[in-house]
Amino acid sequence: MLSIGTLAKRTGTKVQTIRYYEQIGLMPEPGRTDGGQRRYGDVELDRLSFIRHSRQLGFSLQAIRELLDLSDSPERSCAQVDAVAQKQLREVEARIARLEALRVELQRMIRECHADRVANCRILEVLRDHEECLSDHDRLGG
Amino acid sequence: MLSIGTLAKRTGTKVQTIRYYEQIGLMPEPGRTDGGQRRYGDVELDRLSFIRHSRQLGFSLQAIRELLDLSDSPERSCAQVDAVAQKQLREVEARIARLEALRVELQRMIRECHADRVANCRILEVLRDHEECLSDHDRLGG
DNA sequence: TATACGATCTACAGCAACTATAGGTTCAAG
DNA sequence: CTTGAACCTATAGTTGCTGTAGATCGTATA
Numbered sequence A, B: 001m002l003s004i005g006t007l008a009k010r011t012g013t014k015v016q017t018i019r020y021y022e023q024i025g026l027m028p029e030p031g032r033t034d035g036g037q038r039r040y041g042d043v044e045l046d047r048l049s050f051i052r053h054s055r056q057l058g059f060s061l062q063a064i065r066e067l068l069d070l071s072d073s074p075e076r077s078c079a080q081v082d083a084v085a086q087k088q089l090r091e092v093e094a095r096i097a098r099l100e101a102l103r104v105e106l107q108r109m110i111r112e113c114h115a116d117r118v119a120n121c122r123i124l125e126v127l128r129d130h131e132e133c134l135s136d137h138d139r140l141g142g
Numbered sequence C: 001t002a003t004a005c006g007a008t009c010t011a012c013a014g015c016a017a018c019t020a021t022a023g024g025t026t027c028a029a030g
Numbered sequence D: 001c002t003t004g005a006a007c008c009t010a011t012a013g014t015t016g017c018t019g020t021a022g023a024t025c026g027t028a029t030a
Helices: A004-011 A015-023 A042-056 A061-072 A078-115 A122-129 B004-011 B015-023 B042-056 B061-072 B078-115 B122-129
Strands: A038-040
Touching: A004 A015, A004 A038, A004 A042, A015 A042, A042 A061, A042 B122, A061 A078, A061 B122, A078 A122, A078 B078, A078 B122, A122 B042, A122 B061, A122 B078, B004 B015, B004 B042, B015 B042, B042 B061, B061 B078, B078 B122
Parallel strands: none
Antiparallel strands: none
16 A cells, blocks of 8 residues: 555655646545555556556546546447547647747748847837737646 | 627637726727627737737736736837747746656656556556655746 | 754745736726 | 626636645654
8 A cells, every 4th residue: 555655756746736627526435544544556557557657648637537537448449549649639739839830930030130139128028019929818738 | 899709809818808808908998889798909909919919928917917018118129029029938848848747757668667567556656755856856847 | 862054844935927817997089 | 678698707627837835754864
């Protein structure tokens, strides 16, 4: 039986995060000692490993919940799991594309500022005035 | 004089977001009508445009605060502004690199699942077991 | 067996950067 | 002068945790 601290170390999670996952129903309520401390087994270790690895891959907790539900269902459908993964891949690709655009514009901004070493800083002007670089009303993904 | 709604439309910002910026001191407290409604001028329009464009480029509100302070200071230093932009560029590049790694792994995961069309879904196994793909204790940047 | 001390407990506040809601007031067009 | 959209404040919710306070537990050592 593992204490919460040991489970945390094994999975690279913070203790509070494990308790948080329990609170939101992502991890089950574990058994307790007489004194009230949580004790975990291998099932919980597996489940938390799954959650952490999925988080590292950028899956939202909601997506992870779906994946866990699918993996718990008796005749789990590979197609459904695949759909979740595909969706995540598309999101990652969209974020990359967005960041690439940002990178290009930042580089251009910095380059222009360097060209003009003495006078007013171009960066501030660009940040103030530039309008065509990105579509309006477009938001940054978290 | 612009109402908050007009200012919002002109800058592609939500009304609540403008009030939020005022609340955290990023936007100044504007003048009011007799009835208590906010009225803005061109100075505020410029400032908010600056903030929104910087946000679109991925700058944090803290970084934007620094940029605004620099732009307000009488002998503003281009080097300091440049440093903030450079830092932002490095952060963007780091996020791109991280997402590229995620993309590669997601693609591999999905490809393996497709290769094995009938049996258990590989994606779930990979999510559960894979350990070497990303360094442990590594967190996703927001 | 007593003590010390780190680990754990609950409960709650806080972070970024907004977004949404409720319930009331003001402004401007017709 | 009426109507209704836009505005007001205040507060709670979002996502995914992180940090704190003050109390209790568990175990290694004297």
